[in-house]
Amino acid sequence: MIKIAILGFGAVGQGVAEILADRERIERWIGRYEVVAVADSKGSIYSEDGISLKNAIEAKKMGNLPEGKSTMEIIEEMDFDVAIEATPTNIDTGEPGLTHIKACLNKGSHVITSNKGPLVVAYRELAEIAERKKVRLAFEATIGGAMPLIKLAKRDLAGNEITSIKGILNGTCNYILSRMEQERLSYNQILGEAKELRIAEANVSYDVEGIDSAAKLVILANAVMGMNATFSDVEIVGITSITPEAFEIAMEKGYTIRLIAEASREGLRVSPRLVPLHHPLAVRGTFNAVLIQTDLAKEVFVIGRGAGKIETASAIISDLIDIYGDRTY
Amino acid sequence: MAVVSIVVELKDQPGQLLRVVEPISRLGGNILSVVHQRDKKTPLGRIPVEVSLQIDEKKVEELIEAIKGVEIIVRSYNKIRLLATTSIMLIGHIVHTDLSDTINSIDKTGFAEVVDMHISMPHLNEPSTAMVTVSATGKEKLREAIELMREVCRRKSILMIEPLNEEQI
Numbered sequence: 001m002i003k004i005a006i007l008g009f010g011a012v013g014q015g016v017a018e019i020l021a022d023r024e025r026i027e028r029w030i031g032r033y034e035v036v037a038v039a040d041s042k043g044s045i046y047s048e049d050g051i052s053l054k055n056a057i058e059a060k061k062m063g064n065l066p067e068g069k070s071t072m073e074i075i076e077e078m079d080f081d082v083a084i085e086a087t088p089t090n091i092d093t094g095e096p097g098l099t100h101i102k103a104c105l106n107k108g109s110h111v112i113t114s115n116k117g118p119l120v121v122a123y124r125e126l127a128e129i130a131e132r133k134k135v136r137l138a139f140e141a142t143i144g145g146a147m148p149l150i151k152l153a154k155r156d157l158a159g160n161e162i163t164s165i166k167g168i169l170n171g172t173c174n175y176i177l178s179r180m181e182q183e184r185l186s187y188n189q190i191l192g193e194a195k196e197l198r199i200a201e202a203n204v205s206y207d208v209e210g211i212d213s214a215a216k217l218v219i220l221a222n223a224v225m226g227m228n229a230t231f232s233d234v235e236i237v238g239i240t241s242i243t244p245e246a247f248e249i250a251m252e253k254g255y256t257i258r259l260i261a262e263a264s265r266e267g268l269r270v271s272p273r274l275v276p277l278h279h280p281l282a283v284r285g286t287f288n289a290v291l292i293q294t295d296l297a298k299e300v301f302v303i304g305r306g307a308g309k310i311e312t313a314s315a316i317i318s319d320l321i322d323i324y325g326d327r328t329y
Numbered sequence: 330m331a332v333v334s335i336v337v338e339l340k341d342q343p344g345q346l347l348r349v350v351e352p353i354s355r356l357g358g359n360i361l362s363v364v365h366q367r368d369k370k371t372p373l374g375r376i377p378v379e380v381s382l383q384i385d386e387k388k389v390e391e392l393i394e395a396i397k398g399v400e401i402i403v404r405s406y407n408k409i410r411l412l413a414t415t416s417i418m419l420i421g422h423i424v425h426t427d428l429s430d431t432i433n434s435i436d437k438t439g440f441a442e443v444v445d446m447h448i449s450m451p452h453l454n455e456p457s458t459a460m461v462t463v464s465a466t467g468k469e470k471l472r473e474a475i476e477l478m479r480e481v482c483r484r485k486s487i488l489m490i491e492p493l494n495e496e497q498i
Contacts, residue, residue, distance in 0.1 A: 166493065237488065241420060241421070241456065241488050242420060242488070242490075243420055243449075243451075243456055243458045245449040245451060245458040246418060246420060246458045246490070248449070249418070249447055249449055249458055249459070249460045250418060250460065252447065252460070253416045253460055253462075255416065255492065257418075257490060260493060271490070271491070272488075272490045273490060273491055273492065273493050274416060274417070274418060274490055274491065274492040274493065275492075275493050276492075276493070279493065281493065
């Protein structure tokens with residue numbers, strides 16, 4: 001019996017709960033499991049015998065989870081095998097996720113997270129704690145949502161040296177740029193459209209200034225390229241000053257423009273780049289896409305949905321199955 | 330502008346090089362390097378000297394004739410082909426921040442030059458957008474030229490959009 005705690009119950013946490021509520025789908029892979037706690041910053045639902053996920057989702061829909069144990073009290077007082085950490089990202093401090101993840105790893109629980117903050121701030125430290133405690137720290141959901149990337153690079157490309165990673169790691173930016181390309185409208189006009197479609201959040205600077213992409217790039221560089229990079233190592237240029245004419249002029253030479261995050265021996269950078277129109281990274285819409293270059297396999301290209309409640313939850317579930325599933329598939 | 334490499338044979342006497350330099354200067358050429366190949370002295374005791382320079386493409390023939398005219402032996406000359414080419418985009422106040430200085434920063438290297446430019450200035454006092462094609466004598470030199478342009482753009486607060494440096498996929 002696997003005991004699971006879900007820490008953070010926003011869109012991603014709820015998405016995970018919805019999928020876990022479908023026992024038929026999940027037990028095929030990992031056998032019997034119970035979610036023993038669901039918590040967010042306002043309240044929690046918990047029981048050593050397992051809680052009803054439906055009730056938890058309902059309670060959240062009606063407003064808040066009932067007041068009860070705090071997240072830290074759940075971590076310290078309850079018994080669980082794996083924590084799913086899905087609190088909001090803070091790339092400056094990593095909190096509250098950083099404290100949660102450290103405490104869970106230290107007590108010997110596996111951690112699966114969608115939270116970039118703790119990994120950007122303290123990847124090395126967290127990886128070392130996990131290794132020392134012989135538990136897993138899994139974070140497929142932090143980059144590219146449902147797009148397989150971390151396990152692809154670490155497992156399926158095992159034996160390769162990854163020489164560079166270039167990719168589109170932010171769907172909002174890609175939507176804006178590909179719409180500017182198609183419609184030749186200004187950045188601000190397309191941004192308005194993206195906000196209306198809820199592709200862009202109210203506070204969009206995190207996306208369009210390249211911060212989100214840079215955070216993901218740091219995680220990739222550390223986790224799959226063995227670097228020891230921090231956020232300040234990334235040279236960042238956003239997309240806000242790109243003119244509509246830029247696409248027209250670029251097109252004449254066979255290029256379009258995309259915000260590309262690149263990690264190589266020369267360093268880490270996030271910047272708008274001229275991408276040949278026929279290049280696989282010239283994707284349109286909210287897609288994420290990554291081109292991995294390795295010494296043996298050469299180029300490997302992945303494309304997928306980089307955000308969304310269920311899509312991101314899918315990545316968390318894949319980590320859960322990776323930890324507990326029968327590896328004979 | 331073309332980059333030309335000329336090999337002349339000079340007597341081992343003072344003042345010989347000056348006779349080669351004078352016509353280059355008169356025709357507006359810009360000397361990039363002078364290499365005396367003392368170890369390759371000819372049987373008649375002359376020293377081969379390789380002069381690399383930048384000059385208006387139309388004046389190359391005239392220059393060679395001018396050097397021959399002062400009784401210098403021109404052993405060989407060839408235009409150095411620009412082998413690597415890429416496009417970069419500039420967005421910002423490109424014109425108001427001295428466009429010719431920006432271009433010149435590449436041209437004066439001797440190993441790279443701006444060979445084409447398309448600029449769009451839709452509104453007065455608003456950012457312009459330009460696509461600049463840069464050629465260089467080799468891939469490494471092209472990278473160097475782009476690095477140089479990057480510094481110029483940083484100084485002038487121009488957004489520079491570089492190509493994905495990619496082999497064909």
